[in-house]
Structure formats: structure tokens, C-alpha cells
Amino acid sequence: MVKTVSERSDVVPVLAEIFREHGFEGASLSIITEKTGLGKGSLYYFFPGGKTEMAQAVLAEIEGWFEKQIYSPLREAADSQTAIRMMCAAVIEYFKSGRRICLVGALALDNVRDRFALQINNYFAAWIAALNKALQKLGHDPEVAAALAEEAIIDIQGALVIARALNNPSVFERAMIRIEKQLTT
Amino acid sequence: MVKTVSERSDVVPVLAEIFREHGFEGASLSIITEKTGLGKGSLYYFFPGGKTEMAQAVLAEIEGWFEKQIYSPLREAADSQTAIRMMCAAVIEYFKSGRRICLVGALALDNVRDRFALQINNYFAAWIAALNKALQKLGHDPEVAAALAEEAIIDIQGALVIARALNNPSVFERAMIRIEKQLTT
DNA sequence: TAATGTGTGTACCTATTGGTACATTATCAG
DNA sequence: CTGATAATGTACCAATAGGTACACACATTA
Numbered sequence: 001m002v003k004t005v006s007e008r009s010d011v012v013p014v015l016a017e018i019f020r021e022h023g024f025e026g027a028s029l030s031i032i033t034e035k036t037g038l039g040k041g042s043l044y045y046f047f048p049g050g051k052t053e054m055a056q057a058v059l060a061e062i063e064g065w066f067e068k069q070i071y072s073p074l075r076e077a078a079d080s081q082t083a084i085r086m087m088c089a090a091v092i093e094y095f096k097s098g099r100r101i102c103l104v105g106a107l108a109l110d111n112v113r114d115r116f117a118l119q120i121n122n123y124f125a126a127w128i129a130a131l132n133k134a135l136q137k138l139g140h141d142p143e144v145a146a147a148l149a150e151e152a153i154i155d156i157q158g159a160l161v162i163a164r165a166l167n168n169p170s171v172f173e174r175a176m177i178r179i180e181k182q183l184t185t
Numbered sequence: 186m187v188k189t190v191s192e193r194s195d196v197v198p199v200l201a202e203i204f205r206e207h208g209f210e211g212a213s214l215s216i217i218t219e220k221t222g223l224g225k226g227s228l229y230y231f232f233p234g235g236k237t238e239m240a241q242a243v244l245a246e247i248e249g250w251f252e253k254q255i256y257s258p259l260r261e262a263a264d265s266q267t268a269i270r271m272m273c274a275a276v277i278e279y280f281k282s283g284r285r286i287c288l289v290g291a292l293a294l295d296n297v298r299d300r301f302a303l304q305i306n307n308y309f310a311a312w313i314a315a316l317n318k319a320l321q322k323l324g325h326d327p328e329v330a331a332a333l334a335e336e337a338i339i340d341i342q343g344a345l346v347i348a349r350a351l352n353n354p355s356v357f358e359r360a361m362i363r364i365e366k367q368l369t370t
Numbered sequence: 371t372a373a374t375g376t377g378t379g380t381a382c383c384t385a386t387t388g389g390t391a392c393a394t395t396a397t398c399a400g
Numbered sequence: 401c402t403g404a405t406a407a408t409g410t411a412c413c414a415a416t417a418g419g420t421a422c423a424c425a426c427a428t429t430a
Contacts, residue, residue, distance in 0.1 A: 165293035230407060
């Protein structure tokens with residue numbers, strides 16, 4: 001029997017997709033075992049804290065990805081206009097044009113919310129803050145920038161919900177076009 | 186021992202709150218038993234189809250409530266402007282200023298989504314259609330009305346997600362003020 | 371080659387899950 | 401009062417849940 005030796009970092013993206021598809025409670029160990037190809041032995045070796053630690057690792061990776069690809073450019077790029085446009089493009093790509101849900105948003109509505117409240121809060125707070133900063137650099141008043149930033153993130157999350165509910169990704173695509181326009185004019 | 190005899194219709198609102206709080210999978214029969222005060226005997230007498238039938242009854246009641254309180258006025262009221270204003274007021278009240286989540290939206294992101302796909306779809310489709318109609322009666326072009334209606338429902342759902350994620354109901358309150366303004370000017 | 375570390379598979383555990391069966395009790399119409 | 405129907409409580413069930421224990425395999429370095 002071939003034992004392919006794995007690393008923890010290889011498993012996290014797979015776990016992310018599992019949690020997205022099945023939710024936290026719905027992602028049973030048997031499903032996780034099946035989809036990752038790892039037995040309980042390996043799973044609990046990498047994540048001694050069990051499912052909670054798995055989800056926390058996933059959230060940490062998501063936070064890291066957004067920080068690097070989106071938040072940091074928004075905050076620091078010389079050209080804010082371009083940074084915002086690239087944010088929109090990255091969001092469309094990341095959420096597969098509305099066919100992929102936002103795990104953090106889904107967890108926020110879940111009953112396990114409290115267990116991950118800090119990470120959920122940070123994810124959205126950091127996003128809004130970064131976008132706020134970019135909008136201010138673009139010349140908006142602080143209050144206007146704050147309102148626009150909050151509205152944009154609300155819009156993205158709402159579009160993901162409705163696109164999923166209506167089973168119609170074009171809702172998300174339309175929303176993203178509108179959002180980009182609102183942020184860059 | 187006192188046996189308080191109940192009716193099915195008394196139980197549905199309690200079930201709604203339970204599903205809101207715990208999600209579909211998280212709402213175990215023991216929780217349902219505890220919160221409703223009904224034993225399994227009564228529960229399966231009222232809902233022979235088990236949890237699925239309970240959730241379906243809840244969704245049907247929600248659909249009925251929105252149809253009567255919101256969709257129908259939007260479609261048929263002589264004064265669309267007022268109907269829209271009353272929709273916003275009813276939404277703020279219904280979602281307890283952002284402290285209460287939208288069960289239908291939460292189910293849309295859940296892994297049991299497929300089981301309730303039809304009801305979830307209908308809920309949002311009917312809402313958008315009714316608002317669309319009201320906006321057209323207000324004088325908007327059909328395409329503009331459709332876009333505004335879709336954007337408003339997206340906004341409401343997104344605001345519920347972010348208010349919950351940031352544990353900050355004022356996000357929802359701000360959003361509702363903005364939405365009412367966008368729809369009535 | 372021997373020892374050490376990181377991995378891995380399997381057997382096992384208890385608690386809980388959704389659901390069924392059924393005898394029993396209220397309630398109310400005739 | 402009597403019978404039927406509506407409602408209820410309890411005992412039970414197989415399946416699965418998350419988690420633990422531990423012997424074992426692999427790769428790497430000394």
C-alpha cells in the first residue's frame with residue numbers, strides 16, 4: 001500500500017473547499033477523510049484540536065490571502081484607482097463569478113459563529129478599513145469613504161447570497177460591475 | 186403531570202426561531218424538544234416528515250408573512266412610495282434592526298440548500314419582482330426598476346451578513362436608511 | 371545501520387443523532 | 401356515558417458523530 005506523505009499546508013486548501021461545500025457541522029470527519037485522502041491518524045496529527053483547529057487554519061489562510069492580494073495593495077498602492085479595480089477583478093476571480101460562496105460570510109450566519117467570531121470580525125473589518133483608506137487616498141472625505149467602503153463590502157456579500165439563492169451567478173457579475181463603477185467614479 | 190395540548194400552528198414560530206439560532210443541522214431533536222416543550226411523539230405527529238417537514242412549514246409561514254405584509258402591498262398599493270417606505274419599516278422591525286438573521290438567506294449558504302432550493306428561490310424572486318413592480322409604478326423604466334430592486338434586496342441581505350459578522354447592528358440600520366433613500370428618490 | 375522524527379492506518383470508545391413503535395391520555399361529538 | 405380521534409410520553413433502535421490510543425511505516429541524519 002502506497003502511503004503518500006503529506007504536509008499540513010497541502011491539506012488546508014482542501015479543507016477550505018470542504019467547509020465551503022458542507023459547512024462546519026456538515027463537514028463530518030468521514031467526509032474530510034474521504035476528500036483529503038487522509039485518515040484520522042494524520043488529520044489529528046496535523047490538527048490536534050480537531051475540526052475547530054482545521055477551520056481556524058482555513059480562516060487563517062483566507063485572511064492571509066486577502067491581506068496579501070487585496071488589503072495590502074488597497075492600503076499601500078500608489079495608484080488607488082488601479083488597486084480598487086484589481087480588487088474587483090480579484091474578487092470576481094476568487095468567488096468564481098458567484099459560483100463559490102464566501103466561507104467567512106457563511107460562518108457568520110452559522111450557529112458556530114461564536115467559536116470563530118474574532119476571525120470573522122477581523123476579515124471584514126480589515127477589508128472595510130483597507131478599502132476606506134484607498135478611497136480616502138482617492139480624495140474622498142473620511143465619512144464618505146467609510147460609507148462607500150462599508151456599502152461595497154455589504155454589496156459583495158449580499159450578491160453572493162442572492163446569486164446562490166437564485167442559483168444565478170449573473171446576479172453577482174452585475175453587482176460587481178456596479179460596485180466597481182460606484183467605487184471609481 | 187399537566188399535558189398542555191398544542192396545535193401545529195403554535196409550534197411553527199418557535200421552530201423558526203430555533204432554526205434561525207441553530208441552523209438546520211444544528212437544530213437537533215433534543216433542542217427542538219426542549220425549546221418547544223413538545224416530546225418526540227407530538228413533534229412527529231405534527232410533522233411526520235421530521236425535521237425537513239418542520240423547516241418546510243417554517244419556510245411556508247415566512248413566505249406567507251412576507252407575501253401578505255410586504256409583497257402584496259408593493260404590488261397592489263395605490264401609493265407605491267408609501268408601500269416602499271412601509272416595506273423598509275417592516276424589514277427593520279422584522280430583522281430586529283439587524284440583530285435577527287434572515288433564515289432564508291442563511292439556508293441559501295447552508296449545505297442543505299438543495300433540499301429547500303425552491304422555497305429559497307421563490308422567497309427572493311417574489312420579493313424582487315414585487316419591488317420591481319412598485320418601482321415601475323413609481324415611474325422608473327423597467328430595466329432601471331429591475332436593477333434597483335435587485336440591488337436593494339442584495340443590500341438588505343449583505344447588511345444582515347455584515348451586521349452579524351461585525352456584531353454591530355448599526356451597520357444594518359445605516360444600510361436601511363440608505364436603501365430607503367435610493368428607492369424613493 | 372541505528373536512532374529519531376514525522377506521518378499513517380486501524381481498532382475502539384462514548385455520546386448523540388434522527389427516527390420508529392406503541393401504549394396511554396386528553397378532548398369532544400353524539 | 402361512550403367511543404373516536406387528537407395528542408402525548410417513553411422505550412427503543414441503528415447509524416454516525418467526534419475523538420483517543422497506539423502500533424506501525426517512512427525518511428532523514430548521524
